[in-house]
Amino acid sequence: MARKLMKGNYAAVYGAVLAGCEAYYGYPITPASEIAEAAAELFPKLGRTFLQAECETASINMVYGAAGCGKRVMTASSGPGISLKQEGLSYCAGSALPCVVVDVMRGGPGLGNIGPEQADYNQVVKGGGHGNYRVIVLAPNSCQEMCDLTMLAFELADKYRNPAFVLTDGVIGQMMESVEIPEPVASLPDKSSWAVKGDADTKNLINSIYLAHDELEAWNNRLLEKYRAIERDEVRFEEYRMEDAEYAVIGYGCISRVLRTVVDDAREKGVKIGLFRPISLFPFPKSAIASLPSRGIRKVLTVELSTGQLVDDVNLALGGRLISDFYGRVGGNVPSASEILGRISQLYGVKI
Amino acid sequence: MKGAVLRKPGGFNDIYKHKPGADKDRTHYCPGCGHGILHKLIAEALEDLEITDRTIVISPVGCSVFAYYYFNTGNLQVPHGRAPAVATSVSRANPGSVVISYQGDGDLAAIGGNHILQAANRGENITVFFVNNAIYGMTGGQMAPTTLEGMKTTTTPYGRNPATDGYPMKVAEMLNSLYAPTFIARTSLHDIANIRKTRAAVRKALQYNMEKKGFSIVEVLSMCPSNWKLGAVESQNWIRDHMLEVYPLGTLRDRGAEVAPRVRPRPELDPARVRETLGLGEGSGVKLERPKETPVYPNPSVRIAGFGGQGVLSAGVVLANLGLEYGYNVSWLPSYGPEMRGGTANCSVKIQDGTIGDTEATKPHVLIALNRPSMEKFEPIVASGGTLIYNSTLIDVTPSRKDIRVLAVPITGLADELGNTKVQSMVAAGAFAAATGLFALDDIIRLLPSLYSGEAIVKLNEKAVKAGFDFVRGIKS
Amino acid sequence: MDGPRKYPFCEIDQEECKGCGLCVNACPAKVLEISSHLNSRGFHPSSYKGSGCLGCGTCFYSCPEPGAITVYLKDYVPEGV
Ligand SMILES: Cc1ncc(C[n+]2csc(CCOP(=O)(O)OP(=O)(O)O)c2C)c(N)n1
Ligand code: SF4
Ligand code: SF4
Ligand code: SF4
Numbered sequence: 001m002a003r004k005l006m007k008g009n010y011a012a013v014y015g016a017v018l019a020g021c022e023a024y025y026g027y028p029i030t031p032a033s034e035i036a037e038a039a040a041e042l043f044p045k046l047g048r049t050f051l052q053a054e055c056e057t058a059s060i061n062m063v064y065g066a067a068g069c070g071k072r073v074m075t076a077s078s079g080p081g082i083s084l085k086q087e088g089l090s091y092c093a094g095s096a097l098p099c100v101v102v103d104v105m106r107g108g109p110g111l112g113n114i115g116p117e118q119a120d121y122n123q124v125v126k127g128g129g130h131g132n133y134r135v136i137v138l139a140p141n142s143c144q145e146m147c148d149l150t151m152l153a154f155e156l157a158d159k160y161r162n163p164a165f166v167l168t169d170g171v172i173g174q175m176m177e178s179v180e181i182p183e184p185v186a187s188l189p190d191k192s193s194w195a196v197k198g199d200a201d202t203k204n205l206i207n208s209i210y211l212a213h214d215e216l217e218a219w220n221n222r223l224l225e226k227y228r229a230i231e232r233d234e235v236r237f238e239e240y241r242m243e244d245a246e247y248a249v250i251g252y253g254c255i256s257r258v259l260r261t262v263v264d265d266a267r268e269k270g271v272k273i274g275l276f277r278p279i280s281l282f283p284f285p286k287s288a289i290a291s292l293p294s295r296g297i298r299k300v301l302t303v304e305l306s307t308g309q310l311v312d313d314v315n316l317a318l319g320g321r322l323i324s325d326f327y328g329r330v331g332g333n334v335p336s337a338s339e340i341l342g343r344i345s346q347l348y349g350v351k352i
Numbered sequence: 353m354k355g356a357v358l359r360k361p362g363g364f365n366d367i368y369k370h371k372p373g374a375d376k377d378r379t380h381y382c383p384g385c386g387h388g389i390l391h392k393l394i395a396e397a398l399e400d401l402e403i404t405d406r407t408i409v410i411s412p413v414g415c416s417v418f419a420y421y422y423f424n425t426g427n428l429q430v431p432h433g434r435a436p437a438v439a440t441s442v443s444r445a446n447p448g449s450v451v452i453s454y455q456g457d458g459d460l461a462a463i464g465g466n467h468i469l470q471a472a473n474r475g476e477n478i479t480v481f482f483v484n485n486a487i488y489g490m491t492g493g494q495m496a497p498t499t500l501e502g503m504k505t506t507t508t509p510y511g512r513n514p515a516t517d518g519y520p521m522k523v524a525e526m527l528n529s530l531y532a533p534t535f536i537a538r539t540s541l542h543d544i545a546n547i548r549k550t551r552a553a554v555r556k557a558l559q560y561n562m563e564k565k566g567f568s569i570v571e572v573l574s575m576c577p578s579n580w581k582l583g584a585v586e587s588q589n590w591i592r593d594h595m596l597e598v599y600p601l602g603t604l605r606d607r608g609a610e611v612a613p614r615v616r617p618r619p620e621l622d623p624a625r626v627r628e629t630l631g632l633g634e635g636s637g638v639k640l641e642r643p644k645e646t647p648v649y650p651n652p653s654v655r656i657a658g659f660g661g662q663g664v665l666s667a668g669v670v671l672a673n674l675g676l677e678y679g680y681n682v683s684w685l686p687s688y689g690p691e692m693r694g695g696t697a698n699c700s701v702k703i704q705d706g707t708i709g710d711t712e713a714t715k716p717h718v719l720i721a722l723n724r725p726s727m728e729k730f731e732p733i734v735a736s737g738g739t740l741i742y743n744s745t746l747i748d749v750t751p752s753r754k755d756i757r758v759l760a761v762p763i764t765g766l767a768d769e770l771g772n773t774k775v776q777s778m779v780a781a782g783a784f785a786a787a788t789g790l791f792a793l794d795d796i797i798r799l800l801p802s803l804y805s806g807e808a809i810v811k812l813n814e815k816a817v818k819a820g821f822d823f824v825r826g827i828k829s
Numbered sequence: 830m831d832g833p834r835k836y837p838f839c840e841i842d843q844e845e846c847k848g849c850g851l852c853v854n855a856c857p858a859k860v861l862e863i864s865s866h867l868n869s870r871g872f873h874p875s876s877y878k879g880s881g882c883l884g885c886g887t888c889f890y891s892c893p894e895p896g897a898i899t900v901y902l903k904d905y906v907p908e909g910v
Contacts, residue, residue, distance in 0.1 A: 198446040379894060
């Protein structure tokens with residue numbers, strides 16, 4: 001297995017190429033542009049399609065078309081572009097089309113800035129377009145995971161015929177780490193039962209219209225069943241030093257890296273603290289978080305690069321047994337370990 | 353005997369199975385609607401050109417949203433206005449197919465205005481059938497970009513006023529200003545002569561599509577009796593009497609004979625080829641034996657800072673690459689954004705055996721400061737017992753910390769002596785290696801050819817590393 | 830069909846026709862007319878007067894309904910003949 005030093009954004013494209021992604025349709029935006037640039041470099045070398053679309057609306061619709069033709073396909077963007085993609089994502093979800101979207105989150109609202117934030121959580125994790133739908137959301141916290149989870153996103157997207165997101169941020173996208181490059185997939189799933197191929201055998205239809213109210217309701221219920229199955233089978237999270245912990249910090253993506261250092265530093269001072277890191281944000285690790293109080297956790301602190309989005313889901317999961325405290329920074333600011341340690345000692349009266 | 357009978361063309365489904373309700377043998381269109389006539393001309397062409405089995409029709413949002421009920425082809429129904437974008441990827445996914453984007457004037461000229469321009473400008477291998485009925489049919493008769501001046505619609509109840517609503521948009525002419533399109537025609541359905549011309553244009557457009565000759569579009573002036581509030585025949589006459597002067601008919605462009613077919617590549621999915629293309633043949637990253645001497649900091653975290661252009665970020669990349677070659681886990685975190693543009697840059701590098709937590713070097717063991725503001729900013733955060741390497745060529749103050757080791761290295765000066773200040777990053781890397789004992793000089797030199805190309809450049813960088821390394825070893829002894 | 834058919838002739842599916850009258854208006858021989866009876870969908874369908882068709886196809890291409898009109902041209906040979 002080869003190891004390479006690469007940027008998170010680049011690693012995502014490696015993951016896509018290894019997963020057999022045949023087409024990339026995108027539009028530049030910092031801090032996600034390197035994904036388009038890496039795809040522009042690598043895809044044509046393998047006869048795969050790279051196209052810079054006229055806008056994000058176009059690119060997600062190109063994704064819709066390629067996905068409808070049964071191809072593994074991806075796009076990537078950041079907040080302002082993800083907002084534009086929501087229409088197409090709703091259509092992808094409504095037509096049960098598998099595709100992968102990488103969101104390298106930046107500061108908002110509006111044009112905001114290009115610093116790292118995690119403020120797209122709600123618009124991505126809750127299915128940000130119109131209608132009742134969800135997308136699978138995976139949140140890498142390293143360049144390795146940018147590669148691995150992008151590959152996994154393709155697999156899950158196909159398994160459930162649903163859009164899948166890799167939700168990351170400017171820090172993970174821009175930084176470089178050593179990445180162990182996995183093997184390329186050897187074969188792709190057969191989608192001829194539903195994909196449009198333009199041949200005599202597969203005159204399929206890709207469509208999200210159900211005129212009859214009962215039919216649309218039935219379709220929504222089928223989607224719901226799918227989401228339930230995803231919630232049952234695809235929850236992913238990581239725990240670090242949680243075994244005997246009395247305090248838990250919760251965070252995903254780049255902030256979970258800082259929280260790991262927080263845990264190590266606080267442990268050195270004798271504080272029994274651990275890190276709970278959701279890797280899948282949809283499905284959300286509800287029951288694992290719900291069980292924290294019964295496992296001896298007395299206090300929970302959710303830390304994120306937003307003014308409070310993940311924390312709502314943490315509190316829903318906790319169901320009132322505990323109320324998570326919250327610490328967030330925005331605008332491109334990433335709190336340092338010592339800043340968070342200060343918050344912990346202030347909140348819980350522990351000496352760190 | 354083919355040709356001896358004109359009947360429902362084979363491009364249509366016999367039974368419209370996707371159509372809800374009992375009426376599965378007739379269209380949802382209003383009596384006298386132009387959509388149906390155009391559908392028939394397309395379906396007949398699909399049959400006669402023998403392409404029904406390899407055609408994909410994109411249904412828009414508009415009255416033709418249900419075009420997929422009718423065409424016996426592959427079908428995608430797509431969001432309002434986006435059909436050209438979808439057709440783009442569908443045609444690239446299936447280069448052997450004939451891809452048709454069927455659109456109304458609200459869909460194509462309003463919400464999808466940019467998509468049609470861009471697809472045309474890329475010369476996509478698609479055919480667009482564009483129904484210009486000067487109105488939004490499906491939503492009940494609102495103004496379209498193509499609505500005529502003075503024409504009453506539900507959203508121009510006093511008539512379209514150019515001063516507030518703009519002028520009728522001439523799509524065919526607009527597209528004709530682009531270089532890429534192959535075939536652009538405007539036809540009409542207002543009488544049999546023009547229906548036959550439309551029939552010919554439909555065939556020609558599809559013929560070019562089959563030959564992969566790029567983008568073709570037929571704009572068709574078409575009746576909307578329901579929203580024009582006219583009878584079917586009156587609607588035909590209304591086209592003749594009112595639309596023709598605004599939308600002149602004819603072939604605006606036909607470059608079919610000159611255009612070479614556009615061939616799309618076939619995607620390569622063979623794992624061996626993928627591996628080769630990504631350069632994955634090299635085995636494990638552990639290539640170098642670590643130096644015998646125990647490094648000063650076993651798991652160093654490093655901060656490098658200076659002006660943008662001093663090679664701050666690339667110096668960090670070199671260190672991270674070296675760490676990787678020795679089998680460490682490494683991370684490199686750049687400052688990015690406005691700061692970079694404003695002229696200062698910094699990066700954090702971590703080189704560890706265990707899992708790296710925070711990738712920002714908030715308490716670096718080693719700080720390499722290439723200019724004064726950087727030293728002033730980061731000196732306070734250096735870990736006690738750490739090392740500060742500062743660029744004594746440009747920094748005319750001495751650091752004040754007493755609990756750290758301070759090494760004054762004229763990084764810019766040494767690079768300049770070699771004739772190229774661009775190699776400051778390698779001077780810094782050499783100094784780092786000497787100061788920490790983490791990397792051996794010979795190893796760095798051996799790695800240079802994999803980091804740089806061109807013998808002269810490699811040699812220059814070799815000298816730079818050596819200069820930095822030797823300078824620091826000189827201070828030490 | 831009663832008696833041998835005279836080709837060409839025009840056949841209008843009385844159920845599929847929506848009675849828009851485009852064919853009637855367009856027919857150069859004026860051999861089509863809107864019927865007085867209603868079809869099951871509430872339209873007065875068009876119908877062929879029974880003779881005089883030129884086999885020009887004008888009605889077929891003017892009609893928006895895919896299967897409403899069938900025109901048997903002059904050289905049409907019925908199956909089994
Ligand atoms: C995003 C979005 N905006 C608005 C609509 C509502 N809508 C449906 S069809 C239509 C206009 C269709 O007009 P046109 O493209 O001219 O087609 P026609 O119905 O005349 O054939 C509009 C505005 C929609 N479906 N989606
Ligand atoms: S509203 Fe107009 S365009 Fe739509 S089906 Fe009726 S006649 Fe045709
Ligand atoms: S084929 Fe010509 S002549 Fe015969 S009915 Fe039709 S339009 Fe009239
Ligand atoms: S044109 Fe077609 S739908 Fe209209 S009246 Fe004639 S047969 Fe009927």
